[in-house]
Amino acid sequence: MGLLVDGVWRDQWYDTRSNKGAFVRAEAQFRNWVTADGRAGPSGTGGFRAEAGRYHLYVSLACPWAHRTLIFRRLKELQDLVGLTVVDPRMGANGWELGSEVSASGPVEGIRYLYELYLRAVPDYSGRVTVPVLWDRQRRTIVNNESSEIIRMFNSAFDALTGNRDDYYPVELREQIDAVNQRVYAEVNNGVYRVGFATSQQAYDEACERLFVALDWLEERLSGQRYLLGGRITEADWRLFTTLVRFDAVYVGHFKANLRRIEDYPNLSGYLRDLYQQPGIAATVDFDQIKTHYYASHPTINPTGIIPRGPLLDYARPHDRARFAESGLLS
Numbered sequence: 001m002g003l004l005v006d007g008v009w010r011d012q013w014y015d016t017r018s019n020k021g022a023f024v025r026a027e028a029q030f031r032n033w034v035t036a037d038g039r040a041g042p043s044g045t046g047g048f049r050a051e052a053g054r055y056h057l058y059v060s061l062a063c064p065w066a067h068r069t070l071i072f073r074r075l076k077e078l079q080d081l082v083g084l085t086v087v088d089p090r091m092g093a094n095g096w097e098l099g100s101e102v103s104a105s106g107p108v109e110g111i112r113y114l115y116e117l118y119l120r121a122v123p124d125y126s127g128r129v130t131v132p133v134l135w136d137r138q139r140r141t142i143v144n145n146e147s148s149e150i151i152r153m154f155n156s157a158f159d160a161l162t163g164n165r166d167d168y169y170p171v172e173l174r175e176q177i178d179a180v181n182q183r184v185y186a187e188v189n190n191g192v193y194r195v196g197f198a199t200s201q202q203a204y205d206e207a208c209e210r211l212f213v214a215l216d217w218l219e220e221r222l223s224g225q226r227y228l229l230g231g232r233i234t235e236a237d238w239r240l241f242t243t244l245v246r247f248d249a250v251y252v253g254h255f256k257a258n259l260r261r262i263e264d265y266p267n268l269s270g271y272l273r274d275l276y277q278q279p280g281i282a283a284t285v286d287f288d289q290i291k292t293h294y295y296a297s298h299p300t301i302n303p304t305g306i307i308p309r310g311p312l313l314d315y316a317r318p319h320d321r322a323r324f325a326e327s328g329l330l331s
């Protein structure tokens with residue numbers, strides 16, 4: 001793993017030393033928005049109109065951030081409109097790699113590594129090379145590499161083209177969704193990374209404590225309602241889902257987030273299965289790639305690269321979340 005510095009690739013692990021062993025995530029740098037009419041979105045510049053076949057998504061099936069975008073591509077029926085390239089699950093010295101069996105190389109000719117795609121957009125780019133990436137085939141540049149924004153674009157920008165008007169960020173719930181997202185991001189989505197990538201005991205202890213306090217809060221919240229915002233699935237649920245579905249498979253073992261498993265939480269585990277069993281979702285979850293990526297790509301954490309056989313998980317088994325009435329609350 002590494003990063004680009006003035007357009008040159010450097011094989012380098014995260015620098016946690018300057019933060020007392022704590023992992024601090026860098027902000028994504030490409031922040032333009034695809035919009036229905038091509039006008040600028042909340043950040044960046046305009047000129048990215050929603051059009052069939054124009055945009056291409058690069059993901060890793062292992063990555064929880066990329067997984068969100070894959071879910072929204074499916075939920076919003078964008079598969080025929082937005083192309084997809086899946087990078088190899090193993091991230092080595094050159095970072096994410098394209099073009100072996102599991103992945104086609106995508107619309108950009110002559111590149112083998114994802115960092116080369118970043119360089120096509122910005123030849124002297126400095127920063128991390130992350131998935132997901134939303135690429136514009138027309139202007140041959142990166143539109144956006146921040147998953148929370150890509151899912152918002154997918155949620156509504158293409159509605160006139162697909163006719164799918166399902167809304168996972170409804171106006172009347174936005175404030176509450178944003179508030180839940182903020183806590184879930186800091187303590188759970190990014191929290192597991194703060195636990196797993198900590199390089200000092202203190203940073204690990206603090207992150208671990210915060211993570212499980214947040215999971216206890218979520219367990220409590222989900223004891224009284226079916227989904228995070230009540231009776232209807234929103235963006236907040238999908239953002240939490242991609243972390244939960246990886247939790248017992250990799251975060252408990254590889255990241256040492258092991259005070260409790262999701263299976264030990266009656267409400268969270270039922271909720272996880274409920275979401276997993278929504279139409280089309282199970283097909284977006286690839287446990288082989290998830291386990292391969294984490295266990296084989298972080299030599300500082302798992303030097304042998306051995307990928308464990310377990311745990312045995314069955315998210316297709318029944319859940320009891322239908323006990324909540326239509327309103328989402330217990331009847």
Ligand SMILES: N[C@@H](CCC(=O)N[C@@H](CS)C(=O)NCC(=O)O)C(=O)O
Binds near residue numbers: 062065130131148
């Ligand atoms: N804020 C970004 C984070 C994306 C991210 O960190 N992706 C990870 C994979 S799970 C990655 O590509 N890491 C490579 C690196 O940091 O060098 C988003 O939500 O899209």
